[in-house]
Each structure stands twice: as structure tokens, then as C-alpha cells.
Amino acid sequence: MSRSCPSRDAGLFPSEAEIARRLSQTPQEWAAKAKVLERDGLPRVDPLMGGRFWPAVRAYFLARYGLAGAEALAPDGPENLDAL
Template sequence: MPAAANDNNPLYLSEASIAQRVLGAKSRTAWDALAIVWEREGLPRIDPMTGCRYWPAVRAFLDRRHGLHQTALPATVDGAENWS
């Protein structure tokens, strides 16, 4: 079940919090290395006003990276189904 829109979780998370959510036990050291590489691929950067990353955008980046969001629609219909 999706989380409620007002679930009281913070939207901006620290690097340590994101590392724990994304990598679990590997945590911060591995996240620091991955974040450098993934920022080149579109991972949202740390917001200068909050010092944190916007978690929904980080999650969307990871979902897209793993193919959970189709970004392009087929240009044409592939034809009628033939179930016989």
C-alpha cells in the first residue's frame, strides 16, 4: 500500500539517512562513492539551503534507473492480438 501523502516523514534527508535507506548495512562509505557516480547520471544533488537531498526525487531517480518508470511510449501500436 502506498504511503499517505502526509505520512510525517521528512522530505529532505541527510546523506547518512539516504545511505541507510538505499544500502542498509553498507551505509555511508559506499553511498558517498555511489553518489559521486550517480550524480553524473542524474541523481539529485544536495540542496544548498537544506544541506540534504530531496528524498522523493532520489527515489524517483533510483526507480527510473532500475526501469520501474517507463519514460517513453511506443510510437505506434504493435498490432492486433492473436490469441489462437
């Protein structure tokens, strides 16, 4: 098993151990689950970069749980509760 590099884990192609940590999994759990999820569209490890593109992994999970089009909206102004 390869060791994580702190500076690499903060980047766009984190180690598998860091992805496991971000997803609240052990590295062993993640390795088994990633194989299954790849069949469903989870981005694979990029051979050139040596890791999964984190924004694509995040987008995969947001879509998996129906949040792909959800985004936070800016407030439209102060609330006027007297108008109710």
C-alpha cells in the first residue's frame, strides 16, 4: 500500500487513502467499494496522473444522490416577515 503525501492529498488527484478518508471509509473498504462503483460510473484512476480527479468523484456522488443540479442561491434581500 502506498503512503499518502500531504501536499498531494490536497490537490485535484488525491491518493486513494485520502479519497477513502473524505468519504468516511477505511482504505480497505474504499478499495472494495470503488471496484463496484466504477461499474456505475465512478471515475477511474487516471494512469497519467496516478489518481482519481476529485471534482469528478464529487460530481459522481452528487449525481448519485440527486444533487447534481443543486446549487446554493444568493440571498435576494432582507426578509420582511410583516408581509406575511
